[in-house]
Amino acid sequence: CDWGRERFTMDEGLSRAVRTVFVRWFDDGLIYRGNRIINWCPRCGTALSDIEVEHEDVDGELITFRYPLTDDGAEISVATTRIETMLGDTGVFVHPGDERYAHLVGKKVRHPFFPERDMPIVADEAVDPEFGTGAVKGTPAHDPLDFEMGERAGLEKINILDGAAHVNENGGRFQGLDRYEARKAVLEELQNLGLVDVVERPYRHSVGHCYRCGTEVEPWLSLQWFVKMQPLARPAMQVVTEGRIRFEPKRFEKAYMDWLANIRDWCISRQIWWGHRIPVWYCDDCDAIFASMEDADTCERCGSNNVRQDTDVLDTWFSSQLWPFSTLGWPDQTVDLNRFYPTTVMVTGYEILYLWVARMIMSGLYFMDDVPFEDVFIHGIVRDFQGKKMSKSLGNVIDPLDMIDRYGADALRFSLAYASIPGNDMKVSEDRIEDARNFANKLWNASRFVLSNLGDRRPELDEATELTLEDRWILSRLDHTLDEVARELETYNFGEAMRDLYGFIWSEFCDWYIELSKLRQDQAAPVLVHVLDRILRVLHPVMPFITEELWSRLRPEAGTVMHASWPKSGGRRDPEVEAQMQRLQDLVVALRRLKIDHGIPQGRRVAVDVDPGGYGEEVAAARLSIVALARLESLELVDRLPPPGGAARTITAAGIEASVDLGDVVDLDVERKRLTARIAEAEAEIARAEGKLADEAFVAKAPENVVAKERAKLEEHKENRAKLTSQLQALGS
């Protein structure tokens, strides 16, 4: 974060950007005022844009009732979920191709409460003949579709509700009732008149709610300001098609394109107190309407002083959409603007893809003539482990400050990064944060160990450093990890990067390398320093505090780790070394397990004979390591293992056999069971491999290396089975 450039959308500079944009769009004909159906929240008393409305299914009612025709006894049935809106009906719509109603088009119906009202039956393509009765009551002031059809037919628009959703003077005897009371009262009256056919209840259907307070939104006719969106949407789609803006994950591209393709004009005026006031003035003398950069006290057209500013304010997203350039000083051509626009990446959650991201792209292209950013990285929302959004009313909120108090900021940060998968929600729990704290402790303790043996020396790794197998192994694993992490960060896979680092540091560096280094601390020092150095650098962005502290101890002269270069892999990856190390690890684990299986305390030292098969040199070179890690008394290399007597046997995947002298504690039954189980495992593997190789299609069509690998595995397991079987036989029965 660059705290020197902190900004707020109501700052003076950003306010100037807002005005500039408004005036430009106004003068370019992209901002207009219109009396149209908008989403109205009766509780907040303001208009909302389409995307601020949250659709939710509710149990309502679907009522079918009849309008009598004026000229004869015929009637026409219509259906509605908002029966009270019939007070504002000024017509009935049917589909032009609907034969049932063809003979009625052009005739008129009579409103039961307003018999003098002119209510024609009109044909319009927008009617769905399949729904309900196929005839729609027309309420141009209270339904967006009816509004459009009403415009086409020239129907009167009668607004029957006030801003609080109470029936107004146009509602006759229902005046004063709120919309829900009116819903009941109107139904009752119609029933009394015998005009109601069907009351279907509950009728589950989707209803819009205010994003802020949850109140049911009322489609309401009112005078508002709009931005014409289609001219802005087209270029915004094009830059994505051309690849100038990329989404990660890519699937959000489709959502973005679909939204823009079907976009409708944006209602930007709000009847609330807080916000940028709309920079439009009205002249009471000549009726001019003009937008102005400066506060106006005279009319642009007639010079009159009788001007007043619009009292509405702008949707907060109107100023937010300018963020990528308004924060850099635009409309001035500042140094920052030239240097930092366009930016490289926009990191944000999917819930504001339309509200913010799409609009930044549109306004950026319009005013800067360039994209605001190249990559859009979409992450999820932080949720609890049940997948629920955190909310105070649910009581499932994990307070970050509380977690920081208890586990540290680094632990909280690591747990969030660890949970981050592009496009997915991040599920966090206190357990996970605790794990991250444990990881931080592990890093702390490992560093303490490394540093404790160094004193003031900082031996550095260079070409002259003599490297043992485990040195080359950990350096190979380090390079492997750095490569993986780099690749994952490139694609914003922070979670995978963290999991790789966690595994490398804990399971490889701490569990194996540090343990091995204890045998030869001085010689291992350059490698310990090197690996820890790289770990601290690469972990720093996620765990800044602990890494900075440890860095100051590892590199007291170097200054902040923030200024250290990002570590790159150093060409030390070596598959052969990793394979060798794997064979030794397998042997150590096999010996440890053998002791445990026979109930030998792990601390008790035992003598071991090893028949290394083809790996004599390797095992010999690693002898002291094996003795230390498996806690042995001694390890002798032999060509042939002694007869089983008071010994137990084990074997690794690579076919290295070992015999452990258990003295008088050996339990032959235990040993037989162990060997029998291992033979069964080998049998299963052999059966699997033989099955595959017996399949001619597999041998013929699978890649050569896959087949070869399968053959090698088969041989390996066969050898092991033979050795295990002879071990078992030697025990007798």
Add this chain to the structure above:
RNA sequence: GGGCGGUUAGCUCAGCGGGAGAGCACUGCGCUUACAACGCAGGGGUCGGCGGUUCGAACCCGUCACCGCCCACCA
């Protein structure tokens, strides 16, 4: 109504064409001179169901089921 995710070990999730993984939880052993917020070893899964493609499918395709999300002017 349309679209997008998800369904893998008891829990939370990775893996997304060639021998099923992690953390937590669980079992046994252990104060081995960095770490018991730890170490060592282990048990545990017909990878949602059914079809298909392929020599080979947790992974690709189709379909169904159940969860979740987004969009939507069926009154």
